[in-house]
Amino acid sequence: MIDCDDTNWPLAIAVAEKAISPADHRLFLDRWKCWLDRGRPFVLLRMFVSDEALIQPESLSSGSASWLAANIDRVRSLVLAIATTVPRHHLEARRQLNVDSVSGIPSKVFADGVSAVAWLDQDILRPHGLTLDGL
Amino acid sequence: MSASTIDADAAVKKPRTKPAEIRREELMDAARDLFLERGFAATSVDEIVRVADVAKGTFYIYFKTKDEVLEALKVRFIETFCRRVEEAVEKRAADDWPGRLDAWVEAGVNGYLDQFRLHDLVFHEIRPSDRRMKYDMPPLALLADLLDGGVAAGSFLPLPDTRLAAVMLFYALHGAVDAHIAAPVMTREALLAGVRSFCRRAVMRA
Numbered sequence: 400m401i402d403c404d405d406t407n408w409p410l411a412i413a414v415a416e417k418a419i420s421p422a423d424h425r426l427f428l429d430r431w432k433c434w435l436d437r438g439r440p441f442v443l444l445r446m447f448v449s450d451e452a453l454i455q456p457e458s459l460s461s462g463s464a465s466w467l468a469a470n471i472d473r474v475r476s477l478v479l480a481i482a483t484t485v486p487r488h489h490l491e492a493r494r495q496l497n498v499d500s501v502s503g504i505p506s507k508v509f510a511d512g513v514s515a516v517a518w519l520d521q522d523i524l525r526p527h528g529l530t531l532d533g534l
Numbered sequence: 535m536s537a538s539t540i541d542a543d544a545a546v547k548k549p550r551t552k553p554a555e556i557r558r559e560e561l562m563d564a565a566r567d568l569f570l571e572r573g574f575a576a577t578s579v580d581e582i583v584r585v586a587d588v589a590k591g592t593f594y595i596y597f598k599t600k601d602e603v604l605e606a607l608k609v610r611f612i613e614t615f616c617r618r619v620e621e622a623v624e625k626r627a628a629d630d631w632p633g634r635l636d637a638w639v640e641a642g643v644n645g646y647l648d649q650f651r652l653h654d655l656v657f658h659e660i661r662p663s664d665r666r667m668k669y670d671m672p673p674l675a676l677l678a679d680l681l682d683g684g685v686a687a688g689s690f691l692p693l694p695d696t697r698l699a700a701v702m703l704f705y706a707l708h709g710a711v712d713a714h715i716a717a718p719v720m721t722r723e724a725l726l727a728g729v730r731s732f733c734r735r736a737v738m739r740a
Contacts, residue, residue, distance in 0.1 A: 404589030412591030416579075446594045484594075512595030513554075534557050534592050 401427045405434065409441040409479075409529050410519065415452035424459045428466050435473045440527065442519045445483045446512060453489060467502060480505040480523040482515035558596045561586050562610065565603040569655050574604060608656035615645045616672045623680065631689035632734060634680055639707060639730045642673065646711045647722065674700050681737060690737040703733050 401423050402414040411434055413427065434441060447453050467474065485493050487510040494508045505523065509515040520531045552560070564586035568577040579600055583593045597603050622641035626633040646653060678700040684690035693699045707729055714725050 402590040404591040406589055407592075412589065412595075414591045414594050444591065444595075446591060448594055448598065486598075511598070516595055534552070534554060534588075534595060 401430075403427065403430045405441075407531060407534055409439065409524065410444060410516070410531055410534075411441050412444045412446065414446045414448060416448050418451045418454045419459065421456070421459065421462075424462065428462075431466075431470075435470060435477055438477070440477050440479050440529070442479050442523055443481045444512070444515055444519060445481065446515075447483070447485045447489075450486060450489070453485060453493075471502065475503060478504050479527060480507075480519055482506070482519050483508045484510065484512055484515050486510070554596075557588065557592065558606075561588065561593060561596055562603060562606055565600065566607055566652065566655075569604070569607075570651055574600070574655065604656060607652070611649070611652060611656050612672055615642075615649075616676060618645050619673060619676055623676070629687060631680075631684035631687055632738060635684065635690075635733055635737065636730050638677060638680055639733050640726055642704075642707050643711055643722075643726055643729055646708070647714070650711070650715050671704065674704050677704055684737065691739060693737065699737065703736060706732060706736075 400415075400417070401419060402416070404412045404414075413430070415423075419427075434443075481504055483493065483506065485508060490508060490510045507515070507518055509518070516531065516534065524530055561582065565577070565582045568581055568585060572581075577600065579590065579593055582600065582603070583590050586593070597606070619638055619641040622637040623634045626637050674697070678697045681690060681693060681696040681699055685693055685696060710725065710729050710732075714720070714722075720728075
């Protein structure tokens, strides 16, 4: 299950605690669509909180790619940045992968949520005239 | 997308937020209550976020695991304990070294007795791989400073090693409270009097 939360909009948060199933992934893409349908800019914080949460079957990767291709214009215009947190021992490997850079959206990988939110707030939202008062 | 559009959006949709330090404290409070009620192992992150009334993502911003919450509770317990002891000691006159020692004992005994369930939770759930923590306890430094001051003022005996004396007195107090919790055969006042007397005799001239 991917736990999604947008109560702190324009910050959307997606938490994966365990391995992501195809059903989880479909729900996540549905949530993405809802966020994009708002038509307002936002930042996304993705949190992979365990080793197994980072495991993603190949079929999901190809599904993500086709979904992104279909929505790339809206994603580029509305998603201001994507921050990702991973367990610390995955940090360097994930930073080198830098998988999100292909979409041209600013993205960074962190080992903790506080640093990730600080980057999204100070470096992304504030320059766009948006702020997070807290969480 | 223009800047004015973004500004309008921000004004329309005000996030349901709290300052980070308050949110973190609330998560810790919710976790503490659940840990004490159900036990650490039986408490899930799902339950913590439900009681704290936040989304799971908010929890994971502040803590990677519930073990991290427990560690934060331990840090807060030590800070609160030390602050109360310091405040009690500082209420006594600067040159009243016996009185300052009494204040340290009273704040220590009461602080432990009043919070012993939380104490047991934060110190006994985590078993550190080394024993250094027992020697580095912040309350020990407070007591060692107090003993140094009393020795320098001539109120206390010339202790050859105030740190060692502080360790022994701290764990004497700790043991006395442990015994009282296990078998409360005397009143709290009698316990306080006993520990005060013991500590005074250990460091003061007859």
